[in-house]
Amino acid sequence: MRLVRPHLLLLLLAACAMPKAGAAPVAPVERAWAVPTLELYQAWWTKTEECSGLRGDMSQVTFYAVDSPSGAISLGTEVAHGWWMRKGNRIYLPANALGEEWLVRHEMLHALLQRGSHPPEKFVKACHLASLKTWRDSSLTADPLNPVGR
Ligand SMILES: [Zn+2]
Structure with missing residues (x-):
């Protein structure tokens, strides 16, 4: 099942990662709490392993829910719908x-790659997880909002 909701925050980066542990903020400014992973997340992790050809242990990743009714999560000076942080694999x-x-699954793919960039061969061509656009249109070979995969 996929929950569909309007995406009003089109100017935001859809989802991203904070790879530089040294300079990175510690956590989002909004209230956040750890959430247990359910079978659904294990299924999504496995699907992401399969499309990417990567293997990883999801129990090493901690998932946090953020109190953000608007869907925008601030991390330092940046705002996105979701974040993966290398430090703590969060x-x-x-x-x-x-x-x-x-x-x-976009954030899961960061965790599997252990990198904050978006190589198009994984994020777009293999898994279609670069953005909502690439998720909805699997014929795309580049993310229109991030064509070089920064
Ligand atoms: Zn990202």
Whole structure:
């Protein structure tokens, strides 16, 4: 099941990662709490392993819900719908988007890659998880909002 909701924050980065542990903020400014992973997340993790050809242990990742009714999570000076942080292998998602498959799996793919960039061969061509646009249109070979995969 995929929860569909309007995406009003089109100017935001859809989802991203904070790879530089040294300079990175510690956590989002909004209130956040750790959430247990359910069978659904294990299924999504496995799907993401399969599309990417990568293997990883999801129990090493901690998922956090963030109190963000607007869907925007601030990390330092940046705002996105979701975040993966290398330090602590943490994923932050808006509490009301925990069931949004593309967003959750986008952050899972960062965790599997252990990198904050978006190589198009994984994020677009293999898994279609770069953005909502690439999720909805699997024929895309580049993310229109991030064509070089920064
Ligand atoms: Zn990202």
